[in-house]
Amino acid sequence: MTSSTPGPDQNLKVKMGVNPSRRPVRVIGRIRGFTCQESESFSHDSPKPWITVSKPEHHGASSETTLTLSFLDQFNNSQKEASYKLDYCYEQDEDTGTLFAREIEPLTSDVLNGGHASIIAYGARGSGKTYTIQGAENKPGIAVMTMTELLSKAEETGKSVSISIFEVQQEHAYDLLDPKHSEVQVLEDCRGKINLKGLSKVPVKSILEFQNIYFSMSNISKSAHKIPHEHTRRSHKCLIIHVLAMNDNSTPKLVGKMNFVDLAGYEDSRRISRDGSALLDRTNKSLHTLLNVVYALNANEMHVPYRESKLTHIFKESLRGTGHVVLLTCLNPHVCQDTLRTLSLASRSCQSTNHVLTESLNNAKSSARFKMLSSQNSMKPFCTPSARQPAVSSLHLSAKGTSCVSKGRKLFEEGKNITSNQTRLPQDDCSDKKLEFVPEIAAAVSPSMLKKVSQEKSIPESVAVSPSKLKKALQVESILDNPSAFVPDGLVFQEKSNPEFSLDPELKENDISAHKRSKNLELIPAVVCEKSPLQDGSVIRKETLNEHGSPPLSERLRQLSNSLKSFCSSTPLHVKMLDNGDAQHNVIEPKTPIFEYGARVTERSEITKYSSPWELLSKRSSGMKDSLVQEYLRFLNSASKEELKGLRGIGEKRATYILQLREESPEPFKSLDDLQDIGLSAKQVKGMMKKMAGDLFS
Numbered sequence: 001m002t003s004s005t006p007g008p009d010q011n012l013k014v015k016m017g018v019n020p021s022r023r024p025v026r027v028i029g030r031i032r033g034f035t036c037q038e039s040e041s042f043s044h045d046s047p048k049p050w051i052t053v054s055k056p057e058h059h060g061a062s063s064e065t066t067l068t069l070s071f072l073d074q075f076n077n078s079q080k081e082a083s084y085k086l087d088y089c090y091e092q093d094e095d096t097g098t099l100f101a102r103e104i105e106p107l108t109s110d111v112l113n114g115g116h117a118s119i120i121a122y123g124a125r126g127s128g129k130t131y132t133i134q135g136a137e138n139k140p141g142i143a144v145m146t147m148t149e150l151l152s153k154a155e156e157t158g159k160s161v162s163i164s165i166f167e168v169q170q171e172h173a174y175d176l177l178d179p180k181h182s183e184v185q186v187l188e189d190c191r192g193k194i195n196l197k198g199l200s201k202v203p204v205k206s207i208l209e210f211q212n213i214y215f216s217m218s219n220i221s222k223s224a225h226k227i228p229h230e231h232t233r234r235s236h237k238c239l240i241i242h243v244l245a246m247n248d249n250s251t252p253k254l255v256g257k258m259n260f261v262d263l264a265g266y267e268d269s270r271r272i273s274r275d276g277s278a279l280l281d282r283t284n285k286s287l288h289t290l291l292n293v294v295y296a297l298n299a300n301e302m303h304v305p306y307r308e309s310k311l312t313h314i315f316k317e318s319l320r321g322t323g324h325v326v327l328l329t330c331l332n333p334h335v336c337q338d339t340l341r342t343l344s345l346a347s348r349s350c351q352s353t354n355h356v357l358t359e360s361l362n363n364a365k366s367s368a369r370f371k372m373l374s375s376q377n378s379m380k381p382f383c384t385p386s387a388r389q390p391a392v393s394s395l396h397l398s399a400k401g402t403s404c405v406s407k408g409r410k411l412f413e414e415g416k417n418i419t420s421n422q423t424r425l426p427q428d429d430c431s432d433k434k435l436e437f438v439p440e441i442a443a444a445v446s447p448s449m450l451k452k453v454s455q456e457k458s459i460p461e462s463v464a465v466s467p468s469k470l471k472k473a474l475q476v477e478s479i480l481d482n483p484s485a486f487v488p489d490g491l492v493f494q495e496k497s498n499p500e501f502s503l504d505p506e507l508k509e510n511d512i513s514a515h516k517r518s519k520n521l522e523l524i525p526a527v528v529c530e531k532s533p534l535q536d537g538s539v540i541r542k543e544t545l546n547e548h549g550s551p552p553l554s555e556r557l558r559q560l561s562n563s564l565k566s567f568c569s570s571t572p573l574h575v576k577m578l579d580n581g582d583a584q585h586n587v588i589e590p591k592t593p594i595f596e597y598g599a600r601v602t603e604r605s606e607i608t609k610y611s612s613p614w615e616l617l618s619k620r621s622s623g624m625k626d627s628l629v630q631e632y633l634r635f636l637n638s639a640s641k642e643e644l645k646g647l648r649g650i651g652e653k654r655a656t657y658i659l660q661l662r663e664e665s666p667e668p669f670k671s672l673d674d675l676q677d678i679g680l681s682a683k684q685v686k687g688m689m690k691k692m693a694g695d696l697f698s
């Protein structure tokens with residue numbers, strides 16, 4: 001490995017554990033040293049390093065380390081190079097002690113004073129995760145070093161230390177300190193506090209005692225529950241060090257917490273047999289969710305998908321807020337496809353636009369493809385389907401052989417790594433791509449209108465236009481021009497002053513303010529039919545109202561179904577601009593769609609057609625799904641107790657609890673994830689939604 005690093009002394013002076021990049025999560029790498037076997041096998045002929053590390057001269061607040069990986073692209077059989085940026089990378093000549101001194105030791109004082117810290121190691125199999133966290137014989141890992149430090153500091157300050165050890169397998173957590181290895185329940189109260197019900201805590205007085213327990217647990221984990229080796233290999237090992245202080249009444253009170261997570265080795269499910277791949281998908285899901293959480297935290301996003309995996313749910317409290325989080329990416333010192341993949345994911349979690357592809361040798365065509373994929377993937381690290389990301393699993397449909405191909409998708413399908421079997425490069429994961437939204441919008445409007453909206457939104461006309469904002473803006477624009485075109489069967493709009501229809505009066509003020517107020521619009525017919533009659537003083541037919549004055553869910557779903565059916569069967573809307581370009585004179589005119597298959601996205605996003613009918617269908621199905629979910633959530637947020645009890649899975653107790661939640665917050669259900677607050681598992685929620693979607697067409 002080559003680098004331009006400052007000397008080790010200088011390195012040690014720079015305490016990096018307190019995140020200098022000021023992002024909530026620090027993402028670092030570590031290239032593992034060679035094992036004795038490896039060293040022996042190339043004692044005469046050391047392999048050429050495949051990772052080159054380039055560090056800045058001085059570690060300033062925003063300094064980053066660039067890793068350049070040289071590898072053979074198996075798809076094209078050509079040599080490639082890819083560069084990734086991490087917050088820092090430890091090379092083979094930097095030992096665990098150096099990593100501890102710079103990253104972890106500075107966090108221990110904080111933990112003793114009530115802070116939370118989490119160190120999460122992940123990487124391909126055999127990349128040195130366990131070696132770094134736990135250590136090997138006579139080579140203590142960072143958990144052991146941390147315990148030594150905490151025990152000595154705790155003694156000085158009259159505090160005590162205890163530990164919990166558990167593993168997460170296939171979305172279930174098992175207590176390894178309990179001889180029965182009973183399952184640990186993850187409970188979350190309405191304030192978001194996580195309680196790990198049934199998890200043992202064992203007091204630790206000395207480092208020897210700790211090592212005895214910790215190391216024996218790793219062996220126990222392998223034989224626990226008679227679980228097949230394949231399963232234990234794919235479990236995540238977690239250690240929590242609790243720092244306790246005595247209360248005035250001499251009872252121990254938790255002050256700080258330090259978590260160490262040794263994730264199961266990342267393996268690409270595409271290489272595994274069918275059964276193994278299903279197992280692996282669930283194992284990898286923890287990593288994907290974790291990286292999405294990291295991305296969301298670093299990007300300061302409103303929604304952080306903690307509850308999409310057991311692991312992130314367990315550590316929710318430590319990950320969010322003021323806790324320190326260090327994501328340790330372990331890297332194999334020799335060419336490894338899975339290492340490429342994990343690095344690619346890590347780099348994107350580090351910050352949204354980290355991945356820069358530097359060179360592509362031999363093949364100009366593949367170079368173009370490579371760069372395009374790279375630019376598209378500069379968003380979220382991985383698409384884990386959720387209620388909040390409903391479009392992701394379906395939107396990334398493209399021609400066979402390109403990235404992110406999804407076949408036979410279903411509504412409410414379980415999460416899958418949607419990637420092409422053919423694309424073997426690290427950039428082939430799904431991301432929330434801006435570019436891929438654009439054809440949908442562009443197909444419905446003329447280029448001049450696109451331009452107009454771009455200008456109004458004060459954003460560039462090119463691909464940088466946020467498609468979702470643009471889409472919403474255009475929807476409002478279309479509704480304004482011809483609202484009656486969007487009225488579904490079973491609904492009539494009525495305005496106090498205008499007997500024909502009504503829209504939010506604010507929408508009429510001017511187009512720009514209308515765009516701004518359209519934040520909640522997702523699907524034109526569904527939103528208009530729901531929003532206008534219920535919130536804007538309009539009425540729906542009398543027979544659809546129940547005794548509480550609101551339509552029952554079944555009725556609203558029927559309306560939704562009708563509107564969606566008519567929407568699907570109708571032709572896309574083409575918005576014609578009059579020559580003078582005045583938006584007020586725009587007319588909406590249904591036209592037979594013209595598809596030009598194979599139309600590609602150009603550099604400046606001048607796309608005007610869908611690439612296939614499949615893509616169109618997929619996008620519309622995704623909208624339907626989203627609409628149904630929104631409708632369901634709205635019902636939960638507004639229906640009476642009796643109405644709620646009419647829903648599958650909701651009885652007297654749950655209905656009462658929902659009403660209580662609504663007293664605390666007017667809209668407690670913002671995503672399907674929130675249904676876990678009323679004790680419904682993700683599986684139950686999925687079943688309910690599937691049933692509801694099925695009922696629409698029965």
Ligand SMILES: Nc1ncnc2c1ncn2[C@@H]1O[C@H](COP(=O)(O)OP(=O)(O)OP(=O)(O)O)[C@@H](O)[C@H]1O
Pocket residue numbers: 031032033034035036123124125126127128129130131132136264265266330
């Ligand atoms: N920095 C290092 N120097 C020397 N040997 C190392 C280093 N890191 C790891 N090793 C060795 O590499 C091998 C694999 O390491 P380890 O078991 O920690 O990997 P892992 O990522 O935890 O694997 P898995 O995903 O299968 O759990 C072990 O034999 C370990 O001793």
